[in-house]
Amino acid sequence: MKLKRAVGALTVAFAAIALPLVVASPASADQGDCQFYLIxxxxxxxxxxxxxxxxxxxxxxxxxxxLCYYGLVNIGxxxxxxxxxxxxxxW
Structure with missing residues (x-):
C-alpha cells in the first residue's frame, strides 16, 4: 500500500512539473511584443x-x-x- 501511495505522489509531482512544459509552445511567445518595442x-x-x-x-x-537578440543586432x-x-x- 505504501508503494502505491509513493508512486501516486511521484506521478502527481511529475505531472505538476511536466505539464507546463508540455502545454507551453513556441507560439506562446509573442513576436508582436518584440516588434512593438522596436517601433x-x-x-x-x-x-x-x-x-x-x-x-x-x-x-x-x-x-x-x-536567436532574437543576434538576429536583431545583425541587422543594425x-x-x-x-x-x-x-x-x-x-523570451
Whole structure:
C-alpha cells in the first residue's frame, strides 16, 4: 500500500512539473511584443525585423532569446534595444 501511495505522489509531482512544459509552445511567445518595442524606439519594422522576432518566437527553450537578440543586432538594431525587444516578448 505504501508503494502505491509513493508512486501516486511521484506521478502527481511529475505531472505538476511536466505539464507546463508540455502545454507551453513556441507560439506562446509573442513576436508582436518584440516588434512593438522596436517601433516605440523609433525603428522601422520591415521584413528583417519581423524575421528576427519570428525566429525567437519559433525557437524552443533557451535558444529563443539569443536567436532574437543576434538576429536583431545583425541587422543594425542597437544592442540595448535588441535586448529590450527580446525581453519584452518574454523570451
Amino acid at each position: 516605440d524606439r523609433g525603428y522601422k519594422v520591415g521584413p528583417k525585423v519581423v524575421s528576427a522576432c519570428k525566429e525567437g518566437a519559433e525557437a524552443w527553450g533557451p535558444t529563443r532569446w539569443p 538594431v542597437r544592442q540595448e534595444d535588441a535586448a529590450g525587444a527580446c525581453t519584452a516578448a518574454g
